[in-house]
Amino acid sequence: MSVLELIIALPLLAVLAIWLGAPARAASLGATFINLILVLYTAVQYAGKTGLAFTYSRPILENPSLSFAVGADGISIILALLTALVMLAAIWQIEDRPPIFYIASLFIGGGALGAFLTTDVFFIYAFHELALIPTFLMIALHGRAEPAQRKAVAWKATIYLGAGSLVLLAGLAWLVLEFSGGSKLTFDLEALRSQAKLTPLPDAKQAQIFFVLLLGFGSLVSLFPFHSWAAPAYATAPTPVAMLHSGVLKKFGLYGLIRIALPLLPQGAHVEWVQNALLLMLLGNILVMGLVTIYASRLDDTLANSSVMHMGYIFLGIAAGTDISLKGAVILTFAHGISIALLFGLCGRMRNQLGTLEYNKLGGLASHAPAFTVLFAFGAFASIGLPGLTNFAGEVMIFLGNFTEVKAGVLSNLQWTVILALWGVVMSAVYMLRAYRSIFHGSPATGLFMIDPAFSQRVPFILLAATLLITGCCPWLLLNLMKSAL
Amino acid sequence: MSVFTIEAGLAALGLFLLLLEAFKPEISRHTLGLTAIAGTTLALVLFIFVSHDTASLPGFIQPWHQLDSLAIFYKGFALVITILVLWLTLQCAPYLTRFTVDGKLAEMFSLPLIVCAGMMWMASARDLVTVFVALELVTVSFYVLVAFARKSSFSLEAGVKYLILGALSTGVLVYGIAWIYGATGTMSFDGIAKALANPATSKTTALFGAAVLLCGLGFKVAAAPFHMWVPDVYQGAPTPVTAFLSVGSKAAGFVVLTRALDAFLVEGSIIGSEIQALLLVVGSLTVLLGSLPAMFQTSVKRLLAYSSISHAGYLLLALACRESARFDLSSGGVVAFYLATYLPMTVLGFLGLGLMRANGLGEDIKDFTGLAKRNPLLALLMTISFASLAGLPLTAGFLGKLFVFLGLADHGYWGALSCAVVAAAAGFYYYFKTILAMYTTEGTDVPALSFSVAAKSVAGALALAILILGVYPKPLQGVLTSDPPGVAVQVK
Numbered sequence: 001m002s003v004l005e006l007i008i009a010l011p012l013l014a015v016l017a018i019w020l021g022a023p024a025r026a027a028s029l030g031a032t033f034i035n036l037i038l039v040l041y042t043a044v045q046y047a048g049k050t051g052l053a054f055t056y057s058r059p060i061l062e063n064p065s066l067s068f069a070v071g072a073d074g075i076s077i078i079l080a081l082l083t084a085l086v087m088l089a090a091i092w093q094i095e096d097r098p099p100i101f102y103i104a105s106l107f108i109g110g111g112a113l114g115a116f117l118t119t120d121v122f123f124i125y126a127f128h129e130l131a132l133i134p135t136f137l138m139i140a141l142h143g144r145a146e147p148a149q150r151k152a153v154a155w156k157a158t159i160y161l162g163a164g165s166l167v168l169l170a171g172l173a174w175l176v177l178e179f180s181g182g183s184k185l186t187f188d189l190e191a192l193r194s195q196a197k198l199t200p201l202p203d204a205k206q207a208q209i210f211f212v213l214l215l216g217f218g219s220l221v222s223l224f225p226f227h228s229w230a231a232p233a234y235a236t237a238p239t240p241v242a243m244l245h246s247g248v249l250k251k252f253g254l255y256g257l258i259r260i261a262l263p264l265l266p267q268g269a270h271v272e273w274v275q276n277a278l279l280l281m282l283l284g285n286i287l288v289m290g291l292v293t294i295y296a297s298r299l300d301d302t303l304a305n306s307s308v309m310h311m312g313y314i315f316l317g318i319a320a321g322t323d324i325s326l327k328g329a330v331i332l333t334f335a336h337g338i339s340i341a342l343l344f345g346l347c348g349r350m351r352n353q354l355g356t357l358e359y360n361k362l363g364g365l366a367s368h369a370p371a372f373t374v375l376f377a378f379g380a381f382a383s384i385g386l387p388g389l390t391n392f393a394g395e396v397m398i399f400l401g402n403f404t405e406v407k408a409g410v411l412s413n414l415q416w417t418v419i420l421a422l423w424g425v426v427m428s429a430v431y432m433l434r435a436y437r438s439i440f441h442g443s444p445a446t447g448l449f450m451i452d453p454a455f456s457q458r459v460p461f462i463l464l465a466a467t468l469l470i471t472g473c474c475p476w477l478l479l480n481l482m483k484s485a486l
Numbered sequence: 487m488s489v490f491t492i493e494a495g496l497a498a499l500g501l502f503l504l505l506l507e508a509f510k511p512e513i514s515r516h517t518l519g520l521t522a523i524a525g526t527t528l529a530l531v532l533f534i535f536v537s538h539d540t541a542s543l544p545g546f547i548q549p550w551h552q553l554d555s556l557a558i559f560y561k562g563f564a565l566v567i568t569i570l571v572l573w574l575t576l577q578c579a580p581y582l583t584r585f586t587v588d589g590k591l592a593e594m595f596s597l598p599l600i601v602c603a604g605m606m607w608m609a610s611a612r613d614l615v616t617v618f619v620a621l622e623l624v625t626v627s628f629y630v631l632v633a634f635a636r637k638s639s640f641s642l643e644a645g646v647k648y649l650i651l652g653a654l655s656t657g658v659l660v661y662g663i664a665w666i667y668g669a670t671g672t673m674s675f676d677g678i679a680k681a682l683a684n685p686a687t688s689k690t691t692a693l694f695g696a697a698v699l700l701c702g703l704g705f706k707v708a709a710a711p712f713h714m715w716v717p718d719v720y721q722g723a724p725t726p727v728t729a730f731l732s733v734g735s736k737a738a739g740f741v742v743l744t745r746a747l748d749a750f751l752v753e754g755s756i757i758g759s760e761i762q763a764l765l766l767v768v769g770s771l772t773v774l775l776g777s778l779p780a781m782f783q784t785s786v787k788r789l790l791a792y793s794s795i796s797h798a799g800y801l802l803l804a805l806a807c808r809e810s811a812r813f814d815l816s817s818g819g820v821v822a823f824y825l826a827t828y829l830p831m832t833v834l835g836f837l838g839l840g841l842m843r844a845n846g847l848g849e850d851i852k853d854f855t856g857l858a859k860r861n862p863l864l865a866l867l868m869t870i871s872f873a874s875l876a877g878l879p880l881t882a883g884f885l886g887k888l889f890v891f892l893g894l895a896d897h898g899y900w901g902a903l904s905c906a907v908v909a910a911a912a913g914f915y916y917y918f919k920t921i922l923a924m925y926t927t928e929g930t931d932v933p934a935l936s937f938s939v940a941a942k943s944v945a946g947a948l949a950l951a952i953l954i955l956g957v958y959p960k961p962l963q964g965v966l967t968s969d970p971p972g973v974a975v976q977v978k
Contacts, residue, residue, distance in 0.1 A: 060959065126880045141927065162915075
């Protein structure tokens with residue numbers, strides 16, 4: 001028995017309790033609160049260490065070798081921390097909703113925790129799928145649009161993510177077949193990793209498999225041009241689902257690339273054609289989606305598109321593949337998850353109270369809801385990359401990580417991409433500040449009126465904002481969890 | 487007490503119940519049904535104790551009878567599905583009797599016992615004659631069962647279709663057996679394997695015979711292009727019979743296919759590569775022709791029929807992957823594993839349909855609308871069943887598909903693998919379409935549904951089996967890989 005098993009089981013036990021009749025809010029808040037404490041405990045225990053910790057394995061099949069194996073390294077713990085924080089906030093901010101909202105949130109969060117904390121490829125994949133199903137169902141059943149429209153949005157997301165998952169499954173199966181050795185199939189990530197160290201594949205083959213995995217994981221993270229499901233899905237999804245999917249579950253694709261694809265196929269990302277393809281796609285995320293976001297006229301559109309756009313930076317960190325840029329990618333993953341969850345949470349509250357999110361109908365909210373405005377500012381400024389908030393630390397590390405080697409007078413493709421990608425920061429500033437100005441400043445719009453939430457309803461947002469501030473000022477808190485080179 | 491005694495006893499009990507109903511018509515259907523269930527359960531318990539005991543088998547049947555792990559598995563499988571079908575019949579009895587001629591269900595309780603004996607016998611068959619006799623015992627009983635709700639025109643149509651096509655396929659099967667006998671001079675699987683490994687055997691004759699034999703069996707397991715009867719027959723037959731056809735009859739067909747292919751594809755077989763190519767083509771066609779039309783069905787029963795075709799396709803593909811040496815299960819083992827996962831999910835699906843039907847609902851997807859509101863438990867259980875049929879990870883259905891896909895990838899059958907993946911993706915679409923309907927809440931002011939405690943507990947047990955097999959398949963794999971000492975696996 002490992003503490004990680006308890007962390008994975010708690011949300012699922014809470015679902016069972018609710019189903020058996022326990023009060024939904026109390027049960028889910030209790031479970032997520034205990035979970036946050038447990039995850040913090042593992043983080044404190046792990047700080048400064050390297051390698052896999054808290055491992056425990058329950059064999060399921062001998063041959064093919066399959067086991068329910070848990071274990072965590074720094075990246076897993078950072079993502080588990082992200083999950084626990086966003087889950088608590090997402091569940092806390094639910095008000096007057098039927099139990100299915102709590103159950104779905106617990107499933108999404110629990111599935112994500114399972115995917116981040118298990119070390120068997122089979123279960124990593126399985127837990128992610130488990131978390132995707134409630135996402136689709138909630139969009140289709142409780143989305144914020146007409147039934148026909150929200151069903152169409154849900155189907156679009158299902159088809160994109162379903163196809164992405166199948167490509168991913170093919171890629172993972174390929175990995176397992178290549179790295180299992182002669183006599184026995186194994187799904188154990190550690191065994192696959194040691195095999196990959198012993199007998200690395202030829203570069204050309206690494207590139208092929210990496211590309212398949214990139215397409216699979218990439219479409220889960222809305223990598224351009226497989227991104228078009230994301231914006232409508234987030235704009236339509238019920239608030240807790242939008243917070244959990246954009247904040248946590250989507251990060252599974254990045255986690256998979258960093259934790260599975262890069263260590264097993266170290267040369268895969270550096271073969272020229274793969275790297276160029278990846279750079280083109282991520283520039284699509286940053287520049288194309290940046291422009292799209294600037295043209296958005298509603299807050300939910302802005303947030304949904306910006307969430308697609310910011311994935312480009314994390315892919316940039318992965319493409320560079322240096323130690324600094326990868327650590328930056330992990331930190332930005334964490335930071336983006338917290339900040340987008342904060343923004344989607346506040347956005348959902350505004351929609352409930354005001355009934356509209358269109359910029360030209362809103363204005364001057366700051367005078368009536370100052371605390372709300374400050375919280376929103378935290379999210380918006382973090383998203384722009386203001387120093388002192390976590391996103392800044394991640395972005396800087398990614399950008400600088402690309403310049404660890406500079407040949408005199410010659411810039412590599414990667415470095416050119418960084419220079420182009422920097423313009424994305426400007427675009428972020430444009431659309432976020434515009435959103436901030438047109439909602440909170442100016443003359444108050446007639447008839448649209450909102451006040452600050454009660455203190456108990458501010459807690460989840462304060463929790464997220466405080467996380468951004470603390471880890472932004474002290475990024476070593478996170479870096480301490482990633483002592484070993486990635 | 488030997489396995490053979492149990493089989494004979496089951497058939498005798500079936501005949502006894504048949505006569506009892508004829509001469510004592512006042513006996514209630516509950517008594518008959520419960521007697522049949524009790525008898526089969528007793529047989530299952532006895533079977534568990536004597537399953538590995540080969541010494542007590544009567545000497546005269548030894549040449550036709552084998553008791554390897556595969557046979558033991560399929561015998562247990564037949565007993566379990568028969569108990570479930572008998573129980574399902576009792577549950578559906580109130581509305582089924584409306585469609586029978588005399589308002590009674592007598593043969594619905596006695597014939598499944600005879601089918602069960604036939605399936606158990608077939609699992610042990612060592613030669614084509616035994617196969618043929620056992621297969622006919624099963625098929626002829628099914629002719630009656632399918633047409634049982636005679637006042638329903640659907641059932642009647644299904645009965646006629648099944649009778650004509652079934653009889654035709656039997657003819658084709660016998661024709662194939664005759665050619666194989668002509669080519670190899672023997673009926674036993676061991677003998678056929680030996681003859682086919684001998685280069686002197688006439689290749690054309692053997693290949694033709696094997697191909698025709700596979701056509702005949704293809705009808706029975708609903709392999710494309712012989713699958714057209716399935717949707718109509720499944721839709722028309724009474725729901726318990728549909729479940730029996732979909733699980734029991736399919737398993738019976740596949741145990742024969744496993745035995746026959748073990749012989750045809752023996753090491754050094756002169757027709758090995760052709761038969762293997764045939765299997766890959768037929769399997770790929772079957773998954774596609776099962777899955778793609780299923781996307782457009784509006785009746786859940788027809789949808790399950792098409793899905794059953796596509797599952798047959800995965801099983802055929804599993805049979806095409808010989809010696810998947812990198813994992814413990816032989817191709818026959820993968821098939822058996824897949825069928826074991828297929829049993830709870832399919833029976834649960836049909837059980838849900840039957841329960842809804844008993845509550846006066848139809849079988850269309852629109853009848854599922856709002857089920858979650860009307861009976862959350864049933865909706866949850868049906869969700870588990872459909873999710874597993876779709877192959878969602880952590881359910882039993884995923885593992886079965888995973889083994890098939892791994893086998894195909896391991897052998898490098900990329901074409902077949904892509905067909906299987908496309909079919910699986912389509913499967914996700916149509917199963918989740920149904921699941922989505924269950925949780926849709928618009929316009930459902932219909933009253934809540936209620937079910938008996940027995941129905942709830944059986945359905946719950948099936949759902950639990952799906953989830954447990956999905957995360958802890960080791961015991962099942964153990965049954966399929968442990969051949970007891972002293973029992974030689976005849977052909978490997």
